Amino acid sequence: MAADRRSSWLKGVLDLLVLSRLTDGESYGYEIAKALAEAGLGEIKGGTLYPVLNRLEEAGLVEAEFRAAERGPGRRYYRLTERGREHLATESRDWLRFHRAVETTLHPGGSTT
Numbered sequence: 001m002a003a004d005r006r007s008s009w010l011k012g013v014l015d016l017l018v019l020s021r022l023t024d025g026e027s028y029g030y031e032i033a034k035a036l037a038e039a040g041l042g043e044i045k046g047g048t049l050y051p052v053l054n055r056l057e058e059a060g061l062v063e064a065e066f067r068a069a070e071r072g073p074g075r076r077y078y079r080l081t082e083r084g085r086e087h088l089a090t091e092s093r094d095w096l097r098f099h100r101a102v103e104t105t106l107h108p109g110g111s112t113t
Contacts, residue, residue: 006042016095017041018052019061019080019088026065026079029053053078061087 010017021032032053033044053076056062061084068074080088 010041010044013095014044014048014052015056016088016091018049018056019084020092022062022078022080022084023088026077028075028077030075032078056084060084 017036018032021027021035027035029046029049033046033049036044053062053064057064057078060081062078063081064076064078066074066076
């Protein structure tokens with residue numbers, strides 16, 4: 001898949017993917033990016049990820065806390081708020097509905113080959 005196409009598709013769903021990475025508990029930027037890469041979504045650079053995290057925090061969907069580290073730089077940990085969980089549930093349903101519509105349009109006979 002062309003990198004620019006993947007990037008374009010990712011922009012539309014990155015907020016949702018970041019929120020989904022926080023459903024099991026708090027995490028920090030590098031850990032979120034690593035999990036998304038391991039899921040097959042490619043490298044998400046800090047210049048893309050941190051503005052998303054800041055936007056989610058400003059919207060009240062995540063809370064952040066800076067913690068100093070014994071060694072190395074401190075980290076900013078993010079966790080879902082209740083509002084973030086509700087938003088994730090709603091947006092996930094909407095995204096899956098959209099995905100099914102695209103899939104049905106691309107494969108009207110049900111074939112996915």
